Amino acid sequence: MQISISLDSNSEHSLQNQVFESIREQILSGHLKSGMLMPSTRILNEQLSVSRNTIILAYDRLIAEGYLFSKKTVGTFVNPNLPEDSLMLMDENSKNTIKRVQDKEKSTPKRHPVAFQGRVQALFNPYREKLDVDFWVGRPDPQSFPINIWRQLTLKNLSHSGSSMTEYHDPAGIYDLRKAIADHLRPARGIECSPEQIIIVNGIQEALNVVSRVLIKQDTPAVMECPCYQGAAYVLESYGAKLHPVPVDSEGLDVNLLPDKETALAYVTPSHQYPLGATLPLERRVRLLDWARDTGAYIVEDDYDSDFRHQGSPLTAVAGQDRYGYVIYMGTFSKSIGAALRLGYMVMPEELVEPARTAKALMDNGHAWLDQAVMMEFITSGAYLKHLRCIRRTYLSRRDTLIQELQNNFGDVQLSGLEGGMHLVWHLPESLPEAKEVQQVAQDAGVGIYSLPAAAAHDFGKKGYRERALLFGYSSTTEDQIRDGIARISNALK
Ligand SMILES: Cc1ncc(COP(=O)(O)O)c(C=O)c1O
Structure with missing residues (x-):
């Protein structure tokens, strides 16, 4: 009922x-x-x-x-x-x-009021069981998880663990993993940092909590992309931040509209704007860094899916272009390996390392040792790069199939977010109903496609975005499923 x-x-x-x-x-x-x-x-x-x-x-x-x-x-x-x-x-x-x-x-029995107020980001898909084809966003291919090597490395590290499983470790993470990540980031993202600047976290979600703990008090101003990732907006809001939405256009954050006033931080996704998918061009990155210097704000760079760059030359992260230490960089293994690992990292400007390490210690005394040890060997053995090379190829051909099928079935479609990542956005033509309605029609036909609020995007009530944009994650659907799914949507909409 x-x-x-x-x-x-x-x-x-x-x-x-x-x-x-x-x-x-x-x-x-x-x-x-x-x-x-x-x-x-x-x-x-x-x-x-x-x-x-x-x-x-x-x-x-x-x-x-x-x-x-x-x-x-x-x-x-x-x-x-x-x-x-x-x-x-x-x-x-x-x-x-x-x-x-x-x-x-x-x-009403006498009770102490609950002090915490918060909202949950829509990362879990409640419809999954009912769908035959699911274009849910940001999910790695389940077949791609490197199960054999993970098992080997887990068993090996367990059998040599000595006291490692029974002791507390550095809350910032085990040094060798932080070094492996620093060594990876240099060539991969153009970021020069020391292992000491790296803090291992329970995914980007925890990194956002650590940063909020360090920089946000009641009414602290923070700039957000509009629309943005719900998980970022909701966590900052839960610490009392006063959010200042800055619109996103076809090139990403409109840096001309950044506020002049003092701001603690600007949360951005320059590699593949979430949710609309733009890659922030170089001149806007430079303007963003200049703005940070002028206002004293930190830039929080969420680089969640930058491992996948399908076209155009690889872009250095904003953190790699930052010569004055204004960028807090966040990376995750949720998209490249698996979200259930809950493993990510942040690169902190020097002066924030100790406050962030302390905040992390207060939250959970550091990440689980075994996961860190396995990840460290996964990276240093070269298996991580091999794994990335393999899934990049898979995701690229899935992306191409999706574009092709949308064009075959709907003609001259307007798409964004194609250059990288694991999802693209279809901007609906006037001839079709609003995104929420198309989402429902597709769902009734057994296919999951997602309007912005359903895909963990937050638009601060500015409905223009949510009404005509639909997100398609393509990383966890096979090419056959993509063909079947788009044909079903097309038939259902006729
Ligand atoms: C833009 C963005 N940042 C961060 C995350 C979450 O990352 P993590 O699993 O590392 O917490 C997501 C999840 O989909 C995301 O879309």
Whole structure:
């Protein structure tokens, strides 16, 4: 069964609170009847496109406060014995309707307020199970995971681990891995840095938390690309940052619109703008660095999928062009190897190394040793470069097949984000409905394609972007699946 709940992502109340309030109100108004079976948390999280945890926590609270009760292995029900302080009153206008009016003072048990307010980025695809072809974004090919070598290196490192598995290590990460990454970044991204400047993190998401911890207080101004990656906007917002969206055009961040005023940082994705895919041209990079020097702002360069550059010459990272130490560089193995490794790194300007190392220590005492040791050998043995060469070829031909199929089925399509990465964007022609509707039509035909909000993009309520842009990840779909998927969308839209 479905129940009706509407959520407002711009509300100052967390999604969890909104779900809790909505269900409680519907119980008190008699709309949800006593003893009624509630939808499972999984169904509700899919219906509302929020994380399952949000629903679980809301249900937990409704149970704790006596509005719901759960029967093991059967389900969750509306409690016939509602919190005893709720008053039953006859509605004056209709004798049949019973309204429950709550005496808040008495019925809400005294509780310390939850201090944390946050939103979850849409990285988990709730529709995955129902799709035959899924163009979900930013997912490496599952067949490409280097399982054999990973197993070998894991076993080898475990058998020689000595006390390494039982001790705490440097919270910034094991030195040899930091050195291997510094050695990799020099030729790959043009970044000159010492191993000491590198901090190993639990993916870019943790790097963003570390940076926020170091630079953000309530109302600290921070520039964001608009649209941008939800995970970055939401984490900065959760630390109290005052976000200043700067529009993205066909070349990436419009550097002419950067604010003159003091700003703590500007979060950017210059290699392959997320979500629209532009590569920031050299002159804009130079302007961005000049702006950082003029205002004193740090540039947070999220280089999430730069391992894949399909056309044009390889571009040095902005961090590689930075001669004055304004760039905080973030890299991840989520896209090149696998997101479930939760392994990434950041390169910090000298003066931020110690604060960042301390913040990392306070968060989790450092990354798991075994994963770091395996990754270190994976890089230094040359296996990482070999793996990259192989998946680059695969992703390039998948990208080409996707472009070809879109053109075959829809004619002169307007695409962006082709130069690199693992996804491209189709800017819909006027003859087709809005992105959300096309997404639904495709989904009904068993194909996952994604409008901006569904693909973890945040547009600060500036709807122009979200209405006509659709994202297609091509890295985890085979060429046959791509052909099948685009043909199905084309038929469904006819
Ligand atoms: C732009 C961008 N940055 C960062 C991430 C997350 O990276 P990680 O898995 O390293 O936390 C994503 C995930 O899709 C992303 O799209």
